[in-house]
Amino acid sequence: MLFASLLGLGSGVHAALPLEDPVNSRMCVIGGGISAAMESYYAHQDALKKGKKICVTVYEKGGSFIASPGEELSANTACNIVGSLTTDEILSIVPRGSELVEKLSILFSEPGGIRVDDVPGANDSEAALRFKQSVAFYASDPNHNDRTMSLLMLGKKSMGLWQEIYEEGDEELKAIFRASNFHPCHEPSKIDKKMLHDGYRIDLLYGIQDAEKRALKMKADYDSIGYRNCAILTPDEVEALDPFLADFCSDHSYRDPLLGRIWNRDCVALWRPGGCLDSGVFIPKFYDYLKKAMGQYIDGEGKTQDCFQYHFNKEATGVEFASDPKGLRVAGLHFADGTSQVENLTESIVQYVFCPGEAVGTLHSLGFNEPDYAAFAGPSLLLSIPLRDDQIDQYRNFSHCMEVHKEGITLAWQARLRDRSIFIGVAGTKSFYGDKRPKIDEEFAKNRHSVQINMINDVLPEFISLAQGVDTRGKILSEDELSSLVDAAIARRWVGRRAVAYDGYPTLGSLYRGDLKVANARCTTHLGSGGVSFSPGAVFMSRLADQEIQDPFVEKILKYSDSRRTVH
Numbered sequence: 388m389l390f391a392s393l394l395g396l397g398s399g400v401h402a403a404l405p406l407e408d409p410v411n412s413r414m415c416v417i418g419g420g421i422s423a424a425m426e427s428y429y430a431h432q433d434a435l436k437k438g439k440k441i442c443v444t445v446y447e448k449g450g451s452f453i454a455s456p457g458e459e460l461s462a463n464t465a466c467n468i469v470g471s472l473t474t475d476e477i478l479s480i481v482p483r484g485s486e487l488v489e490k491l492s493i494l495f496s497e498p499g500g501i502r503v504d505d506v507p508g509a510n511d512s513e514a515a516l517r518f519k520q521s522v523a524f525y526a527s528d529p530n531h532n533d534r535t536m537s538l539l540m541l542g543k544k545s546m547g548l549w550q551e552i553y554e555e556g557d558e559e560l561k562a563i564f565r566a567s568n569f570h571p572c573h574e575p576s577k578i579d580k581k582m583l584h585d586g587y588r589i590d591l592l593y594g595i596q597d598a599e600k601r602a603l604k605m606k607a608d609y610d611s612i613g614y615r616n617c618a619i620l621t622p623d624e625v626e627a628l629d630p631f632l633a634d635f636c637s638d639h640s641y642r643d644p645l646l647g648r649i650w651n652r653d654c655v656a657l658w659r660p661g662g663c664l665d666s667g668v669f670i671p672k673f674y675d676y677l678k679k680a681m682g683q684y685i686d687g688e689g690k691t692q693d694c695f696q697y698h699f700n701k702e703a704t705g706v707e708f709a710s711d712p713k714g715l716r717v718a719g720l721h722f723a724d725g726t727s728q729v730e731n732l733t734e735s736i737v738q739y740v741f742c743p744g745e746a747v748g749t750l751h752s753l754g755f756n757e758p759d760y761a762a763f764a765g766p767s768l769l770l771s772i773p774l775r776d777d778q779i780d781q782y783r784n785f786s787h788c789m790e791v792h793k794e795g796i797t798l799a800w801q802a803r804l805r806d807r808s809i810f811i812g813v814a815g816t817k818s819f820y821g822d823k824r825p826k827i828d829e830e831f832a833k834n835r836h837s838v839q840i841n842m843i844n845d846v847l848p849e850f851i852s853l854a855q856g857v858d859t860r861g862k863i864l865s866e867d868e869l870s871s872l873v874d875a876a877i878a879r880r881w882v883g884r885r886a887v888a889y890d891g892y893p894t895l896g897s898l899y900r901g902d903l904k905v906a907n908a909r910c911t912t913h914l915g916s917g918g919v920s921f922s923p924g925a926v927f928m929s930r931l932a933d934q935e936i937q938d939p940f941v942e943k944i945l946k947y948s949d950s951r952r953t954v955h
């Protein structure tokens with residue numbers, strides 16, 4: 388409640404102010420991903436609470452939310468993956484110090500490797516070299532463990548905020564969450580009876596030496612931040628909870644005369660706190676909702692305008708700075724299409740929030756400080772397998788979300804009956820790309836998509852058999868077989884990148900140009916591998932940078948995420 392009251396949230400009020408009410412403040416958001424969505428939402432909520440009208444304009448460089456077939460590259464990351472919601476999602480991406488050096492010496496397709504060899508500049512561009520050097524320096528930072536613990540706590544806070552946005556939403560917003568397969572991460576409501584979609588989920592680990600040891604380490608992390616119901620599950624328990632995993636259970640277990648059915652040594656299942664959000668469904672609907680919720684105003688020429696506007700194909704390439712008695716400030720933006728939006732200095736000051744995410748180096752190129760950065764590429768594979776009318780009933784209860792771990796690979800995973808088809812989405816695995824952008828025809832994406840389709844076949848062979856029209860149990864699927872699923876519009880391949888600062892911490896709050904604070908600019912970025920999970924918490928903290936808050940946790944997060952930080 389402390390955090391809700393700090394931001395003046397928790398009202399649950401969603402009605403827009405009347406058309407004729409004047410606009411009290413304006414906000415421009417650069418980058419239109421999930422961080423921008425949360426920035427817009429919280430700005431609106433805060434204004435409503437204060438009885439004020441705010442107008443928000445989002446500028447997005449991409450042309451659409453979801454990549455259309457044949458145009459696999461779309462920048463909007465969260466729209467092209469299936470989001471797993473966990474407290475530790477953000478921690479999985481940056482190896483520390485010597486570990487990074489070691490991993491960079493191993494090709495991405497080998498266990499533990501993250502190096503690509505077919506992308507010019509990925510390993511030796513100026514940005515890549517700077518990043519690697521900073522990671523090496525950072526390895527000896529004594530506060531590393533404290534940073535990690537604070538991120539876990541921020542993750543837990545963010546899980547609560549997702550649930551709060553849902554619970555305090557009106558019926559329309561709740562329906563959007565339900566359509567987006569939202570399952571929050573929280574302590575279960577029924578301790579004595581495990582159920583899917585009650586805050587916890589099944590994670591599968593297989594093909595991993597000492598799988599149980601790995602799972603117990605995960606359990607210890609969740610225990611340490613107050614989750615009390617983590618447990619190793621037996622194959623029988625998994626099958627009872629989720630009968631659609633029966634094939635997987637029988638393929639990876641055996642019957643012990645004394646203990647009954649137990650996992651093979653390289654396999655285990657963990658009952659752990661975790662939820663999911665089909666962010667590709669959620670983001671477009673959520674932006675539509677904001678447009679309605681924020682209402683309209685009458686401009687200086689007497690025309691009616693929407694208070695919330697989202698503009699595609701608007702890449703901000705320059706910032707206009709101005710100095711006035713209050714200090715340095717942003718006075719406008721220049722765009723790649725040759726247009727500009729420069730403020731009339733007599734107007735009230737606009738707040739600018741930069742959420743460029745995957746476009747690492749954007750803060751730097753726009754003239755702000757940015758901690759050393761790099762992108763880690765990641766693929767997603769989304770399957771939509773059409774069902775005949777007579778098959779739909781059979782799969783009506785099919786719905787699970789998990790993470791599936793194999794040596795060197797973790798996939799966020801969602802599968803369910805969606806629009807008369809079986810939808811299976813997986814996203815995950817990484818490689819170091821420096822400041823380069825991954826492409827779908829490079830070795831990394833081709834190889835990893837092949838691994839992903841085979842992991843889906845390992846876990847849910849019934850559905851890959853349906854898609855292929857032949858029994859695929861125990862088979863290894865070839866790249867050609869995946870291509871035929873893409874050609875049949877059953878599979879959609881996508882590759883994108885995660886934005887990461889050298890210490891793996893998000894960059895939040897005030898922006899600076901050299902030593903000067905920019906009075907009306909903030910950022911929420913570098914959310915790495917956890918932006919779907921962490922965006923409410925990150926935005927929450929970022930907004931507090933403008934306020935005089937004396938709370939040790941907030942102060943710590945804002946110190947660690949300061950956009951001026953450097954190891955040198």
Ligand SMILES: Cc1cc2nc3c(=O)[nH]c(=O)nc-3n(C[C@H](O)[C@H](O)[C@H](O)COP(=O)(O)OP(=O)(O)OC[C@H]3O[C@@H](n4cnc5c(N)ncnc54)[C@H](O)[C@@H]3O)c2cc1C
Binds near residue numbers: 417462464703745913
């Ligand atoms: C394969 C993969 C799997 C993932 N799985 C998960 C998961 O399971 N759970 C989880 O929590 N997170 C996951 N993530 C991470 C998550 O997707 C990101 O952290 C999140 O998308 C970051 O959100 P964002 O809005 O900050 O940045 P982005 O989603 O990168 O959005 C930034 C937007 O800004 C736009 N932009 C950039 N520069 C400009 C500019 N100059 N002008 C205008 N527009 C600009 C970009 O086009 C983009 O649309 C995954 C990421 C990948 C790649």
